[in-house]
Amino acid sequence: MKRITIAKGDGIGPEIMNATLKILKAASAELQYDEIEVGEKVYLSGNTSGISSESWDVIRRNKIFFKAPITTPQGGGYKSLNVSTRKFLGLYANVRPCKSLYPFIKTKHPEMNITIIRENEEDLYAGIEHQQTDEVVQCLKLISRPGCEKIVRYAFEYAKQYNRKKVTCFTKDNIMKQTDGLFRQVFNEIAAEYPQIENEHWIVDIGAAKVADTPEAFDVIVMPNLYGDMISDIAAQLTGSVGLAGSANIGEECAMFEAIHGSAPIIAGQNIANPSGLIQAAVMMLCHLGQAKVAEKIKNAWLTTIESGVHTADIFREEISKKLVHTD
Ligand code: ATP
Numbered sequence: 001m002k003r004i005t006i007a008k009g010d011g012i013g014p015e016i017m018n019a020t021l022k023i024l025k026a027a028s029a030e031l032q033y034d035e036i037e038v039g040e041k042v043y044l045s046g047n048t049s050g051i052s053s054e055s056w057d058v059i060r061r062n063k064i065f066f067k068a069p070i071t072t073p074q075g076g077g078y079k080s081l082n083v084s085t086r087k088f089l090g091l092y093a094n095v096r097p098c099k100s101l102y103p104f105i106k107t108k109h110p111e112m113n114i115t116i117i118r119e120n121e122e123d124l125y126a127g128i129e130h131q132q133t134d135e136v137v138q139c140l141k142l143i144s145r146p147g148c149e150k151i152v153r154y155a156f157e158y159a160k161q162y163n164r165k166k167v168t169c170f171t172k173d174n175i176m177k178q179t180d181g182l183f184r185q186v187f188n189e190i191a192a193e194y195p196q197i198e199n200e201h202w203i204v205d206i207g208a209a210k211v212a213d214t215p216e217a218f219d220v221i222v223m224p225n226l227y228g229d230m231i232s233d234i235a236a237q238l239t240g241s242v243g244l245a246g247s248a249n250i251g252e253e254c255a256m257f258e259a260i261h262g263s264a265p266i267i268a269g270q271n272i273a274n275p276s277g278l279i280q281a282a283v284m285m286l287c288h289l290g291q292a293k294v295a296e297k298i299k300n301a302w303l304t305t306i307e308s309g310v311h312t313a314d315i316f317r318e319e320i321s322k323k324l325v326h327t328d
């Protein structure tokens with residue numbers, strides 16, 4: 001039995017977490033849970049970090065954190081708990097697989113199978129912001145050689161382990177010659193150590209356009225934090241819905257697993273949210289914990305459900321469901 005920390009979060013968080021926990025139980029996952037309270041309630045009680053120090057202790061002790069989406073109140077000096085968790089736990093790699101399930105889920109890109117590996121601690125997310133004058137504010141982009149080495153190596157090791165053929169790097173090194181230049185430089189150095197895996201580089205703007213138009217041209221893509229945030233939402237949406245993708249946030253000691261989407265308060269409480277993203281995150285977590293058999297069982301049951309035409313509203317298309325649902 002592995003003891004992990006869970007948080008049900010805000011908005012659609014509790015519904016999709018409860019659904020996922022039911023599935024984990026039915027599949028006999030060897031897990032025990034310590035539940036902590038994070039997010040809106042904690043913020044609004046006056047704690048601007050959205051989490052108590054006791055809860056941090058629980059997360060650190062268990063090392064594995066399974067988290068539903070939370071709402072960060074706008075303004076008012078509230079910090080994003082997602083960003084602080086990644087930083088405090090040293091979760092340097094954010095892994096986001098985005099794969100089409102055509103013909104079962106409608107997409108313009110049936111062959112798409114991209115995994116985005118996003119640097120998770122540095123870049124404009126390092127939180128170094130100042131006010132220079134009354135009218136000028138500034139945010140610093142931080143990129144370090146060790147940070148680039150860890151994430152790029154992770155991407156190539158991932159490609160090797162999952163038998164992927166190519167790793168692409170996205171940067172804007174034609175403009176940010178030092179910061180993105182360093183990322184690309186390290187990419188070239190590490191790519192040379194993996195001659196069996198193809199490598200290439202795209203400037204991020206045209207790369208993003210190419211992802212939107214021809215995602216099947218990509219395999220694994222590694223990039224700095226902010227580009228990874230944006231492009232992974234686009235990639236998930238291209239497969240059918242942001243509600244479909246899960247992510248793993250990996251560090252040396254700890255790991256956090258979550259859906260890539262937010263708390264979607266607009267659709268909360270109506271029992272219409274798609275739990276797939278959090279289910280995918282659970283599958284990634286079970287693989288990470290060495291419970292591959294349970295992971296496979298859940299993945300297959302999820303695929304069977306999708307293939308049988310049981311679809312939430314975000315991916316529901318009448319013409320597809322008619323074809324899929326058996327009437328006999
Ligand atoms: P947050 O501030 O937490 O990011 P949000 O509403 O921006 O909240 P997003 O994930 O960005 O949350 O969701 C944007 C929209 O995408 C939602 O309003 C919803 O329509 C759709 N969406 C996101 N996740 C799901 C899901 N799991 N199932 C169905 N629709 C979803």
Ligand code: MG
Nearest residue numbers: 261262263264
């Ligand atoms: Mg959002």
